[in-house]
Amino acid sequence: MISSILFLILLITGIGLFIRNSKKIIAAIHLGTSLPIADRKKERWFQMLRLAFGQQKMHRNLLVGVLHLVVYLGFIIINIELLEIIVDGLFGTHRILKGLGGFYNFAIATFEVFALLVVFSVIVFWMRRNLVRIARFWSPEMRGWPKSDANWILIIELVLMGLFLTMNAADYTLQLRGHEAYPLAGAFPVSGLIVPIFQNFSIDTLVVIERATWWLHIAGILFFLNYLYYSKHLHILLAFPHTFYASLEPKGKMANNEIVTSEVKMMLGLPAEPVSSDEVSFGARDVHQLSALQLLGAYSCTECGRCTASCPANQTGKLLSPRKIMMDVRDRATYLVEKGDAVKDHFLLDNYISREELWACTTCNACVEECPIGISPMSIILSMRQYITMEEASSPSELNSMMTNIENNGAPWPFNNEDRLKWID
Template identity: 55%
Template sequence: MIGQLIFGVLLIAGIILFYKNASKIYRNIRLGKSLDRSDRPSERLKVMLLVAFGQKKMFKKPIPAILHLFVYVGFCIINIEMLEIVIDGLFGTHRVLSFMGGFYDFLIFSFEILAFLVLMGCVVFAVRRNILKLKRLNQSELDNWPKTDANLILTAEILLMAAFLLMNAADYKLQQLGAAHYHAVGSFPISQYIASWLPDQVSTLIGIERGAWWFHIIGVLAFLNYLPISKHLHIILAFPNTYFSNLEPKGKFENMPSVTAEVQVMLDPSLPPPTGEPTRFGVKDVQDLTWKNLLDAYTCTECGRCTAACPANMTGKLLSPRKIMMDTRDRLTDVGLNIDKNGEFVDDGKSLLDTHISREEIWACTSCNACVEQCPVNINPLEIIIGLRQYAVMEESQAPASVNNMFSNLENNGAPWKYAQADRANWANQ
């Protein structure tokens, strides 16, 4: 009864804590500007099923995609067993779902195979990251906490799967020994081999089985509450993020509503002037971004596929689309903590532009959309970069000399080049 009480308290505390942290993330995302992404629901559902559930864009790199699929499917399906663990923990039963007979045996068999694949996948990922040191997994923006975060998650998943298999191994051996309450049930294709290494004393085996059981459930609850401060929040957010993807062609540039309103008044004085607060042109801080941009930031997996495909980054320029998303998330986290402390946002003298993202970074972008195309969960760093540029030009009149020259040519010649419009076709006469 004491064990059931402890389990119940831990379960309720873990769920409440996760809800509290998830609520703060939801609040932070809602700090962004409104954006309507409710259109074309059937098309959006298809995108979510293909990209988030089906891992479609991951398979541009087949080997890591297959390993990720093992981890993704395995971790999701194995946690179906959490239903049985919760029932057993609350009511003091043991393998309460075993009444399903042969189907239960099939489930345990499948869970074991998947647990082994998850464990192996995580080991390979750890080797690629820490021993082979793949370039995109070891760039400067991943120094310190991001690298630690990735390794903590891989270690946690390895330990959780190892605990699951060890629990089953001890259970299997207790069944073989005819221990009380451990009736023969389940199929153990992996843990039956681990069982041969375990001692034959029933009391020791029960201690191992119960210890692994508690480690597994506490580990899952700890993992659940670690997600809100980890890049692995994409486990949850990948699904809404892909559902609310931009369905328009990637090269389509949307006019800013605030600019459109101002221009309409200039062209037609009979129209009423824009009302409300003076509108900021472009993006200076995270509050100027849309809620979808902020959802993108929280969904970023830090996989680096965007940066690996970025032509500016390839040529040694400072820009890294992954860093743009990480910086946006870091700034949004700071703003959220500011609100928690003061009840509302109090100006801290910082902003997304300059404090987190430099001018050199935003002007290095070629706006080619390679990062958008490569992202496995449809994140769009380019929208943030363009918004920051718009603020620099339209609010501050600050742009590189080459851009200012282009603006001057557009104003004087109606084209980006120095020669007059009348001379545009001269090349055809050569």
């Protein structure tokens, strides 16, 4: 009875905190302007199926793709067990679903095999991050928390799998000893290998181990659920909405601002529908002027750095790193949600992202092509350039000359438009 009450408190606290964190994330995403478009639903579902469920872009490196798939499937499948754990916890039962018989044995055995595969994959991932010098894991923006965050995720996953297997091993040993609270149930192909270690343990010790690992396992899962808010690991949830809402347009397409269209049409004497706008501002100086999709992208980003590794500017030593753009946007949005609009004269532009980064982009779309979940750091760069050029008129002087040329003679160079056909001669 007491354990049931304790369990209920643990569960409510864990889920309650998670709801609070989720609300903050939703608030942060809603700082953005227009909400994502949900037209062409069929194509969107398909895109989500392909990129998020199918992880299509992860398989370009087969080893990494398969290991990532194992961890992902492992977590989904092993968490089916969570249903039983919750029922057991609330009602003081033990392995309530054991009545399923053969199917139950099959399920437990499957969970165990996946747990072992997850352990293996997580160790390989840890080695790739820490022992193999893969450049994208050592960029300047990965110093400090981002790097330890990545390692913590792997460690937590390892610990959870360890707890799960130890719990099963203790349970199985008690079953074999004929303990009445532990009737025969389940099949333990992996934790069975640990059983010999428990041979000389007393029944009492085994019960303590079983109970302790059971509690730590569920507490660990609830902890991990709440760790997500502070971590890049949010992608396990947000990759799904992001791949649903991500652009379906050709990557080269940049949207046209409707207010501008209306103004230009009026200037050219063309029929125009006036667009009502209280506060007209162009481009983004801060996260409020980015779109909700761009902010969702920032929270969905798992900082893998494939974008940065493929960026031509980054490869040639420029300051720009598309991953840092995403990290900065998230940091800024989180700051605003946590602290409110407190600090004056503090913006995404200049305080987080420098102009030098923005002007280094060649808009080549390599970052967009690379992102496994379809994030476009490039679109944020272009939104911010738009602010610099249209609101401040402070783009680099060479670009100003180029634009003056277009304005005066219809070409980015100072040629006379009368000479457009000179090439024929």
